Amino acid sequence: MNGRVLIVGAGQAGGRTAQALRRLGHAGPVMLVGDEALPPYERPPLSKEVLLGRAEPASLLLMQEAGWSELGVELRRSARAVAIERGARRVRLDDGSTLDYDHLVLATGARPRVFPGPVEPGAELLYLRTVDDALRLAPRLSPGQRVGIVGAGFIGLELAATARTLGAEVTLVEAAPRPLARLLPAAFAFEQIELHRARGVQVLLGHAVERIAPGRIRLADGGCIDVDTIVVGIGACANDELAAAAGLAVRDGIVVDAAGRSSDPAIHAVGDAARHVDAGAGLDHRLESWRNAEDGAQAAAASILGLPPPRPPVPWFWTDQYGRNIQIAGRPDDGHRCVVLDTPDDGPRLACYLDGSARLRGAIGIDCARELRRAMKLIERGEPVEDGALPVPRARALSEAVAT
Known part of the structure; x- marks a missing residue:
C-alpha cells in the first residue's frame, strides 16, 4: 500500500487509475505522466458537444489541476516516456530524466489509424483524437462547407451527424459493403446509415478510397468527390510500442488479464492500449x-493493492447522433434472435438479442437509458429470459424479428 506507482499516460484511463488508487487506500507516491498539455480529460464529447460549441475543453477535465495536488497525485504534463527499464524498474522520458516505480501502469491509449493510400502534395487530412484536433476541425464545419469523411465507424458517423447539424455538406465514404461490422448487427447498422441519408448525408458504401488529392477524394472506381475538408476516421492503433520495446507481450495492444496485469507482474495496462485476454472466460479483445x-482503471488499482477484483462489467458503449442517444450493451449479434420493444412515432426503442437458450446476450437502446440498464442486469445474470420479462420502453408495443 506504500509502493511508488507511476502511471504513463494522463488520459481518462490513467487519471481514473490514480483516483482509484487513492480511493482504495494507497498511501504511497503516485505520479501521472502525460504528453498532452492538458490535465486528464474525457474524449467522447470531442466529436459531439465540443464541435457543436456546446462545451468548452475545460469542461472535459476529470478534475481541475489543483485537485490532483490535493489528491496527492504528482501530475507531469507535456512529458513523453521513451523507454521502460524493467530490470531497474524505471522509465526514461524524452528529456533524458528517469522515474522509478514499484508498480507501473501503462495508459498510453491509441492513435488514429493513418490513411494507408497515396496522399498528394498539398492535401490536408484531419483526424480527431485530442482537444487540439477538435479545435482545428471545428471552424471547418460551418454552413456550406463541403466535408468528406473517410470511414463509417462510430467516429465517422458522429462527425457526420455533427457536421450536418452545423449546416455543412457531408459525404461519408466507407470501403466495406456494410458499416460497423464488428459492433452492430447488420439491420441496425444499415438503419443508422438510412438515418444519415435522411438528414442529407451522401453515404457511399463499398467505395474504397484510392488516393487523396488537395480538395479531392479519388475513389478506386474512378469517381471523385470535391471537398473543402477531409477527415479520416478509419479506426485506431494501440500505442503499444513502448511496451513492445520493453519485451512485454503485445498483440494490437498490451496483453493483460482481466485485472490488467501484463506479462510483467510489476506492470499493468489500462484503457485503449490494453488487450484483455482470458482463455477460460473466452476473453480476447481491445x-x-x-x-x-x-x-479497467478500477480493476488495475484493486490488483495493485492486492484487493479482490471488481466483477467484470457488461460491455457498454454509447453514441449521440442528431439528438438521439444510442446505447449498446453486451454483444448483440446477427446470429441471435432479436426482439424489438418500441414505441410509436419513432420514439424510444430497445432491441434485445437472445441466444438459443433464451439468455439475453446483447441490447441496443435508443433514447431509453433506464430500460437499457435493466437489460444490462439481465445480461449479467446470464439466465433464460421470457420475452414478456424484457424491459419495455414506456410499456408499449412488442414485435419480433429473426435476425438474418
Whole structure:
C-alpha cells in the first residue's frame, strides 16, 4: 500500500487509475505522466458537444489541476516516456530524466489509424483524437462547407451527424459493403446509415478510397468527390510500442488479464492500449470506449493493492447522433434472435438479442437509458429470459424479428 506507482499516460484511463488508487487506500507516491498539455480529460464529447460549441475543453477535465495536488497525485504534463527499464524498474522520458516505480501502469491509449493510400502534395487530412484536433476541425464545419469523411465507424458517423447539424455538406465514404461490422448487427447498422441519408448525408458504401488529392477524394472506381475538408476516421492503433520495446507481450495492444496485469507482474495496462485476454472466460479483445477506461482503471488499482477484483462489467458503449442517444450493451449479434420493444412515432426503442437458450446476450437502446440498464442486469445474470420479462420502453408495443 506504500509502493511508488507511476502511471504513463494522463488520459481518462490513467487519471481514473490514480483516483482509484487513492480511493482504495494507497498511501504511497503516485505520479501521472502525460504528453498532452492538458490535465486528464474525457474524449467522447470531442466529436459531439465540443464541435457543436456546446462545451468548452475545460469542461472535459476529470478534475481541475489543483485537485490532483490535493489528491496527492504528482501530475507531469507535456512529458513523453521513451523507454521502460524493467530490470531497474524505471522509465526514461524524452528529456533524458528517469522515474522509478514499484508498480507501473501503462495508459498510453491509441492513435488514429493513418490513411494507408497515396496522399498528394498539398492535401490536408484531419483526424480527431485530442482537444487540439477538435479545435482545428471545428471552424471547418460551418454552413456550406463541403466535408468528406473517410470511414463509417462510430467516429465517422458522429462527425457526420455533427457536421450536418452545423449546416455543412457531408459525404461519408466507407470501403466495406456494410458499416460497423464488428459492433452492430447488420439491420441496425444499415438503419443508422438510412438515418444519415435522411438528414442529407451522401453515404457511399463499398467505395474504397484510392488516393487523396488537395480538395479531392479519388475513389478506386474512378469517381471523385470535391471537398473543402477531409477527415479520416478509419479506426485506431494501440500505442503499444513502448511496451513492445520493453519485451512485454503485445498483440494490437498490451496483453493483460482481466485485472490488467501484463506479462510483467510489476506492470499493468489500462484503457485503449490494453488487450484483455482470458482463455477460460473466452476473453480476447481491445476495447476503445469510455466504459472500458473507467472499469479497467478500477480493476488495475484493486490488483495493485492486492484487493479482490471488481466483477467484470457488461460491455457498454454509447453514441449521440442528431439528438438521439444510442446505447449498446453486451454483444448483440446477427446470429441471435432479436426482439424489438418500441414505441410509436419513432420514439424510444430497445432491441434485445437472445441466444438459443433464451439468455439475453446483447441490447441496443435508443433514447431509453433506464430500460437499457435493466437489460444490462439481465445480461449479467446470464439466465433464460421470457420475452414478456424484457424491459419495455414506456410499456408499449412488442414485435419480433429473426435476425438474418
